[in-house]
Amino acid sequence: MKKYLVKSLVMALAAASLASAAGSAVAADFKPRIIRFGYGLSEDSNQGRAVKFFAEDLAKRTGNKVKAKGFGNASLGSDIQMQNALIGGAQEMMVGSTATLVGIVKDFGVYDLPFLFNNEAEADAVLDGPFGQKLAAKLQEKGLVGLVYWENGFRNLTNTKRPVAKLEDMQGVKLRVMQNPVYIDMFNSFGANAVPLPFSELFTALETKTVDGQENPVTTIESSKFYEVQKYLSITKHVYSPWIILASKKWWDGLSADEKRVLQESAVASRDFERKDTRAAAGKAIDTLKGKGMQVNVVADAELARMREKAKPAFDKFAADGGAEVLKELQGEIAKVRK
Numbered sequence: 001m002k003k004y005l006v007k008s009l010v011m012a013l014a015a016a017s018l019a020s021a022a023g024s025a026v027a028a029d030f031k032p033r034i035i036r037f038g039y040g041l042s043e044d045s046n047q048g049r050a051v052k053f054f055a056e057d058l059a060k061r062t063g064n065k066v067k068a069k070g071f072g073n074a075s076l077g078s079d080i081q082m083q084n085a086l087i088g089g090a091q092e093m094m095v096g097s098t099a100t101l102v103g104i105v106k107d108f109g110v111y112d113l114p115f116l117f118n119n120e121a122e123a124d125a126v127l128d129g130p131f132g133q134k135l136a137a138k139l140q141e142k143g144l145v146g147l148v149y150w151e152n153g154f155r156n157l158t159n160t161k162r163p164v165a166k167l168e169d170m171q172g173v174k175l176r177v178m179q180n181p182v183y184i185d186m187f188n189s190f191g192a193n194a195v196p197l198p199f200s201e202l203f204t205a206l207e208t209k210t211v212d213g214q215e216n217p218v219t220t221i222e223s224s225k226f227y228e229v230q231k232y233l234s235i236t237k238h239v240y241s242p243w244i245i246l247a248s249k250k251w252w253d254g255l256s257a258d259e260k261r262v263l264q265e266s267a268v269a270s271r272d273f274e275r276k277d278t279r280a281a282a283g284k285a286i287d288t289l290k291g292k293g294m295q296v297n298v299v300a301d302a303e304l305a306r307m308r309e310k311a312k313p314a315f316d317k318f319a320a321d322g323g324a325e326v327l328k329e330l331q332g333e334i335a336k337v338r339k
Contacts, residue, residue, distance in 0.1 A: 028062075028258040028262075029256035029257070029258040029259065030062045030063065030065040030066055030256070030258060030259060030262075031065065031066075031256070031259070032065050032066075033065070033066045033067065033259075034067050034068075034069055035058075035066070035067065035068040035069065035092040035093050036069060036071060036076065036091050036092050036093070037051055037054070037055070037068045037069060037070050037071065037092070037093045037094065037095070038070075038071045038074075038075070038076035038077070038082045038085075038091060038093070038094040038095075039051055039070065039071070039072050039074075039094060039095050039096065040072075040073070040074045040078070040079060040096060040199050040200065041072060041073070041220065041223055041224065042072055042073055042223055042224070043070070043072045043073070044223065045072075045219070045220070045223035045224075046219050046223065046274065046277055046278045046281050047072070047095065047150075047223075047243070047274075048070065048072050049274075049277055050095075050150060050270050050273055050274035050277065050278075051068070051070040051072070051095065051270075052070060053269070053270050053273045053274070054068060054245075054266050054267065054269075054270035055067065055068040055069070055070060057266040057269050057270065058262065058263065058266040061262040061265060061266060062259075062262055066259060066262070066263075068093065074198075074199065074200035076091060076094070077200075078100075078198035078199065078200045079094075079096035079097055079100040079198070079199070080100050080103070080179065080198065082094040082096060083096070083100065083101065083104065083144065083246065085248075086143070086144055086246055086247065086248035086249075086251075087104075087142065087143035087144060087248070087249075087250075088143075088248075088250070089248050089250035089251055091248060092247065092248055092251050093245065093246065093247050093248070094245075094246050095150060095243050095244065095245045095246070096243060096244065096246070097152065097178065097199075097241065097242075097243060097244075098111050098112075098149075098241075098242050098243070098244050099111070099112050099178045099179075099180045099182075099183065099241065100178060100179060100180065101139070101244070102180055102181070102182075104139065104142045104144070105135075105138045105139055105142060106321075106322060106323065107135055107138065107323060107326040108135065109180065109181070109182045109318060109323065110135075110318065110323060110326050110327055110330050111240075111241070111242060112178075112180055112182040112183055112186075112239060112241075113182060113239075113311075113314060113315055113318060113327070114186055114238050114239050114307070114308065114311040114314065115238065115239075115304070115307075115308045115311065116239075116240060116330070116334065117240040117334070118338075120151065120240075120275075120279065122334060122337050122338070123151070123240050123242070124275070125337045126330070126333050126334060126337060127149040127242055128148075128149070129333065129337075130333070131329060131330060131333040132149060135326070136149075136244065139246070140249060143248070143249045143250065144246050144247070144248070144249055145246065145247040145248070145249050145252045146244050146245070146246055147244075147245040147246070147247060147263070147264060147267040148244070148245050148264075148267045148268055148270070148271040149242045149243065149244050149245075149271065150242065150243040150244070150245065150270070150271055150274045150275065150278075151242065151243070151274060151275045151278045151279070152216075152217055152220070152241040152242060152243045152278075153217030153218070153219060153220075153240070153241060153278060153282055154217060154237035154238075154239070154240050154241070155215045155216055155217055155236075155237070155238055155239045155240075155241050156215060156216070156217065156218060156221070156233060156234060156235050156236050156237065156238075157170075157175075157213060157214075157215045157233070157234045157236055157238075158213050158214055158215070158216075158221060158226055158230040158232060158233050158234070158294070159173050159175070159212045159213025159214075159230065159231075159232055159234075160206075160209075160212050160213065160229075160230055160231050160232070161173055161212050161213070161232075162232060163232045163234055163295060163297045164232070164234035164236070164297075164299065165234070165297055165299060165300075165303065166299075166303050166306075167190060167191065167303060167306050167307055167310060168191065169234075170187070170190045170191045170192040171191040171192075172191070172192075172193065173191075173192045173193065173212045173213055174192075174193045174195055174210075174211045174212045174213070175187050175192040175193065175194055175195065175211065175212065175213045175214065175215065176195050176196075176197045176202055176205055176206070176211040176213070176214040176215075177194045177195065177196055177197075177214075177215065178196065178199075179196040179197070179198065180196070182314055182318060183196075183239075184196055185313075185314050185317060186238075186311050186314045187215075189310055189311060189313060189314065190307065190310060190311075195210075195211050197211070202214055202224075203224060203225070203226070203229065206226065206229040206230060207228075207229045213230065213232075214226065214230075215236075215238070215239075217241065217278075217282065218233070218282055218285040218286055218289065219278055219281045219282050219285050221233065221285070221289060222281075222285040222288055222289055227289050227292035227293065227294050228292075230294065231293075231294065231295060232294065232295050232297075233286075233289055233294045233295070233296045233297075234296075234297050234298075234299055235286075235296065235297070235298040235299060236299050236304065236307070237304075238304075238307065238311075245267050245270070245271075247263070315327065
């Protein structure tokens with residue numbers, strides 16, 4: 001009899017908890033909405049998995065009233081096109097590279113400077129801390145709301161000409177880079193011929209030999225099937241690249257306080273999921289790429305030090321072009337984290 005009473009009490013408490021959660025969703029100010037959430041990679045990529053997680057989490061928190069529908073493979077346009085759609089209010093949300101935001105808020109170029117972070121833990125602390133939040137807040141006056149940073153990861157080189165084992169191996173390689181002056185200057189200084197192109201055009205450019213190579217995290221190289229059109233992968237980890245979830249400010253300003261709250265909560269939950277998923281996937285991706293026929297080499301520390309030295313003018317140019325203050329802030333924040 002006692003066991004039966006305890007079991008009944010547990011079941012009653014569980015039912016009450018579920019009812020309370022459902023009641024909270026009903027009581028909160030949620031209007032039925034469908035959010036168009038655009039992203040550049042495929043549905044089965046780390047980006048696609050995290051967008052799906054966000055959508056499911058948001059539906060749970062809102063009693064299925066607020067729904068996010070993912071649009072992958074750049075089907076809503078390149079990152080720059082989607083950013084403009086958000087600013088104009090024609091699209092609600094997206095996740096994309098911080099690198100393509102430099103045309104909107106120039107300070108975002110600071111994340112693209114080479115060899116800033118030693119590891120992912122440093123990046124997390126800076127992006128989620130006061131520095132990352134202050135920089136994201138600058139987007140609001142430009143028509144965008146930055147919610148959280150996801151991880152794209154440390155970027156590495158691929159090409160069809162030769163393994164990059166030393167700086168000189170980049171000479172004459174036509175390398176696709178993001179449409180960002182920091183990347184263009186950096187790889188030109190390495191001796192490559194930097195060709196800025198949207199990510200949505202990259203596979204075709206590699207396939208048609210318009211460019212010889214590209215640089216991206218290993219998870220993106222795998223999910224985008226670049227192994228079909230690239231032979232050599234050189235592990236350089238030259239830049240840590242974040243993604244950022246963005247919302248249209250025009251749309252955001254029309255949401256209730258409850259809707260803004262749950263969107264932020266789901267964004268944070270998706271960030272934690274995405275980083276864990278991406279890091280697990282990165283560990284497996286190199287073996288997968290080797291299995292697909294790519295030749296993989298790890299660039300020696302001495303050569304990376306040469307690249308770091310060669311890239312110093314990128315810091316000077318960024319500072320001279322109006323980025324001195326934000327660069328000093330970022331370097332100060334990294335120094336705090338390392339202590």
